[in-house]
Amino acid sequence: MSSADCATVARLDEAITACCLAAAAFADAALAPQRVTQIAMDCLGLLRAAHPARGTRGLDMAAFRQGLRGPLGSLLPGHQEVPVEVSSLHLLDSQGKLSEQVHRLCREHLVPLQALEVPWPWARLRAEQQQGRLHETLRQLPPSLYGRARMLCITHPAGEARTLRRAWGELWGKVDFFEPVSDWPWAQVAGWWFACPMCRWPMLVETDDHQARVRCTAHAWRGVRYTLDLSRAEGTAAPRLRLAGRPSSRKSWSSQPVVGQPASSDHLAFQEGAWHFTTVAGLVEKELRDSVHEEVPEADCEMWPADPYPDAYDMRVSVQTAHGERVFRVDVKDWMDAAALARSLTSKPLPEKFICVVVPDHQESQLPTLSERLPATHYRAFTVSRFIQHVRAAVQGDA
Known part of the structure; x- marks a missing residue:
């Protein structure tokens, strides 16, 4: 087409x-x-x-x-x-x-x-549609390409078109949910746009007479907030942002300089709905995988396994114990409302295999609600830290 x-x-x-x-x-x-x-x-x-x-x-x-x-x-x-x-x-x-x-x-x-x-609201409706279409497109890919496409949604959701084409390779055009950053005035200042150092997607720009405030709408709460003296944004040299937030993550993203990129038609970014539901959510899944690898090196982690079909859950973690292989099937969730999350999960057919629902550590207060409302025969809720402890205990024979 x-x-x-x-x-x-x-x-x-x-x-x-x-x-x-x-x-x-x-x-x-x-x-x-x-x-x-x-x-x-x-x-x-x-x-x-x-x-x-x-x-x-x-x-x-x-x-x-x-x-x-x-x-x-x-x-x-x-x-x-x-x-x-x-x-x-x-x-x-x-x-x-x-x-x-x-x-x-x-x-x-x-x-x-x-x-x-x-x-x-229209914005929410379009975001849901974009998410649905992207997931439909991904599910039509052969299993050999599905996981790679999901990871590229996380690692390359925006950038210069030639760079994106090289990264996406044969998948370029099959997952075509990119738009020119030049069409997004809310992401620009003086002809430049800035990628969030965590999710690599354009950040929101708000300006007054002398200063621009730049933040990632998904990660501002983690300290991804910057300022820019507008006098420094003029000219041909790409401006650099000054960190204004206090990083809440133990990861070292805050040490990376954020440099402006041209807000031209050959710089592309994922549609907002695709970014929010796939890139941002996938970043949480990738962070859990990396944490498990770091804390429990013996664990083998497979992202988005085709078991029983791709995207049935997010990650398969397997470890060897004294009694043989132990498998944990993980669904990573980052919802603000635990009750809404429980309703979403229980409104669908019960999973064929037991699922560990893992939420970020800062949402530990959600565990009582999830434990109460999710059927214990099919789900168990953890924070990231508690899940890693659970996997480590299985390796040591304590769980």
Whole structure:
């Protein structure tokens, strides 16, 4: 598929998603009118932007609302190429309620049905879609490439295009979730962008009259925060950031200088949803693997094993004991809400094999909730430190 074709598909997908979200807002009698108006205006703006003409003439709120009652094709970019089954849909029925076809359309476009019930903010919805599409793409890879692709999502989520192509090799183009950093004004100052030293993704830039504040939205709590004197950002020399946060990690990322990179079209970065759900989450998994290797050298760690299928859990840790091989199947979770995590795990079919749920050490307070709400026959919750102690005890014959 050519880049132009990919852009057309992306515009159509975004337009359909915006229409579904707006239809759900109009159909929700319990939603405050002000909130309905806000969602509808946001979706109308997104729909206008999805059209190549940028601001399609005649597409005002009245036309938008009427179009949701069908046929849908009248609202979509490139409607001549849209399948008739989609273009003929009526998202709202004659009573203004969601038609039954909406849920099917949402499933096909990876829109979580919960997003229509609340409804979700657009940014969250797009992030979920990006995550779903990336995971779908990864699962279609042969097992021999799956683990390598997952690791590249962690180690190379952004950078200069030639560098990324070399790193991704034959996977370049198969996992095509990159966007030009030049399209992200929030990540730029004076034509430069800055990669987080932990996750390697563009950091958020906020400026005032004399200074820029730069931070990673995922890792600011770990001290990844910087400042930049704006007078030093001008010119051809790449500016360096000054560390402003206090590192909370025992790793030495804070000793690495953060130097600006050109915010040009040949510098690319993962879509935000793909970065948040795959790069950031994968970094926590990689850190656990590295800690196990460091603390228990006898342990063999396999990331994302195909057991019983790729991504059933995050890591297989095996050690030799006096009684033979001992295997720990690990699912690494970094959630703020332990109750929501427990609901997410128990809403799915129970795992075929026992799973160790491992959370970061700073989330030790989550263990009582997880232990109470997860079935003990299938799960046991640990912090990173407690899990490593558990593995070490197995090697020494104490567990």
